[in-house]
Amino acid sequence: MSNTEALMTRRADAVANGVATRGIYAARAENAELWDVDGKRFIDFAAGIAVNNTGHRHPKVMAAVAEQAEAFTHTCFHVAPYEGYISLAERLNAATPGDFAKKTMMVTTGAEAVENAVKMARAYTGRSGVIAFSGAFHGRTLMGMALCGKVNPYKKAFGAMPPEVLHAPFPNAFHGVSVEQSLAVLDNMLKSSIDPERVAAMIIEPVQGEGGFNIAPPEFLKAIRALCDEHGIVLIADEVQAGIARTGKMFAFDHAGVAADLVTMAKGLAGGFPLSAVTGRAEIVDAAPAGGIGGTYAGNPLAVAAAHAVLDVIDEEKLCDRATEIGEKINARLTDIAARQGMEAIGDVRGLGAMVAFELVTDRETNAPDAALTMAIVAEAEKRGLIILPCGTRGNAVRLLPPLTVPADQLDEALDILEASIEASINAKGA
Ligand SMILES: Cc1ncc(COP(=O)(O)O)c(C=O)c1O
Known part of the structure; x- marks a missing residue:
């Protein structure tokens, strides 16, 4: 054997x-x-x-993690905060699209970043609805799976989903869904299914990952940006798979020349160490009350050190x-x-x-x-x-x-x- x-x-x-x-x-x-x-x-x-x-085990990432391990590996940021988290927040605030005041919070997985972005949007707007897209993948937590635009296997067998989560068709030229059709369904949804004043957030992957590498046309991202502005809806860019240099720019939204209000990132961020983040408009990020977001392992020092090295390597190489x-x-x-x-x-x-x-x-x-x-x-x-x-x-x-x-x-x-x-x-x- x-x-x-x-x-x-x-x-x-x-x-x-x-x-x-x-x-x-x-x-x-x-x-x-x-x-x-x-x-x-x-x-x-x-x-x-x-x-x-x-890459696996990039020497600079490994060296940064080894150096951090010599100092401390965990304190819990809520108990004894550390500089690396703060400076990484500063770097992500500067790196994400959008010329406005931003703040960042860190967690561990992509799904957690999505959960926290939705929580912030709900706290900021006082609304609860969320619009996602067909074919989307946003993680396997309760809200994450509800946002997924694919039933089997993500939602199959797992009971009732949270209410007021709706899905619009993601534009897909290859399968005959035009930008205009997708926008028409969204428009209809806001007239027949949910009052826009109940919608806290719209979440979209600029390039769908699990859903098949479907690329959101820039004009579509611009149109939903305008729709969100019109109705006071928080636009969340889920850059967990497409972000961190993967698409040829730091974030895939950069290709469209528009900025989301909140960006979720994970995966490539820390080069193999578990770290995720939500970065976005300071007033939205700050709407969550103190103690309402975070977690024991959130923003782990080893992963934060790795992320600093990853950002350096992206730049240097x-x-x-x-x-x-x-x-x-x-x-x-x-x-x-x-x-x-x-x-x-x-x-x-x-x-x-x-x-x-x-x-x-x-x-x-x-x-x-x-x-x-x-x-x-x-x-x-x-x-x-x-x-x-x-x-x-x-x-x-x-x-x-x-x-x-x-x-x-x-x-x-x-x-x-x-x-x-x-x-x-x-x-x-x-x-
Ligand atoms: C776009 C997107 N969002 C969220 C997630 C969930 O991330 P995680 O598996 O780290 O919870 C993924 C994972 O594939 C993803 O591709």
Whole structure:
């Protein structure tokens, strides 16, 4: 029995079934490479689901964490605050879109950041409704799952959702939902389903992550900004997956040239250490009463030290530019593959910076999803030493999230493996 098989057996006996896992059991990882417990090497284009934007164990991140560990690892910010948290808040206030006074609070996970953003919006407006979008993913806590725009598996089996959470269609040109249609539904919703004066917040991912790397057109983000202004609704940008240099700018909202009132971030923020944050308009962030937000581990000193190093590395290694270059390279290669005869199963290639996905369809007329082919490609790539992830509300998109520090030769190697995996899977299907 291999080490992997032994761990799979123990995992099945000891770990909750609801925690879905792949069959890659990690032993160690370095930058864009990961080795499993049987010594097999992978190029990691999952990056811990968009977390290791600065690669696994970036030396500067590791050094910052080691230095902080020598001083203290936990005091609880509520009990004995520390400078690193304050200076990170200052940096995030400056880095997020919007030329207005901002403040920041930190927590640990993306879902917690979303929960806290909604709490702030409710406290500020005195309203309770929240509008989210179809295909959205905002986390697995109670409000987070209610905001998700996909029932199975996120809301299935978990009882009643909080009231006054509504979903509008996310614009999706590939699947025939135009910006105008989406805005018309929103308009109708505010006339027929909920009084805009009951809506505290509207939350949107500028590029949907789990939902399939669907990109919100800039004109749509501008239009919902105007709608929120008109009705006094707090606009929340969920940048948990798209933020922190991933799309070629620090935040994906930067591409649209508009600012949300609150920004949630996590994942790439601390290079593999658990940290999330909500940054936004000072008066909204400050609406939550003292003691009403925070938590024992919120803004952990080791993770805060890591985040400072991550922000330095993004700057020093020009990772926003690198994200754009990586994205262009992946996009060009996939577009080329999709144009070839026999590759009609690739219905769409899309991306913003180094957040690129392709969608698998049974035919290009109907764009009907091919989830089985998607899983076959993911499995084939894994066999050949490349970790990639499926996504999409229909389970038929493959997303690529390379570390932005991936060496050029490993990027080429990964794309060769990807191409071979796509070809082999499509050929096997046709056979
Ligand atoms: C856009 C978005 N929001 C929130 C979350 C939840 O983050 P976490 O899993 O850290 O709770 C995710 C996680 O994938 C995400 O992609």
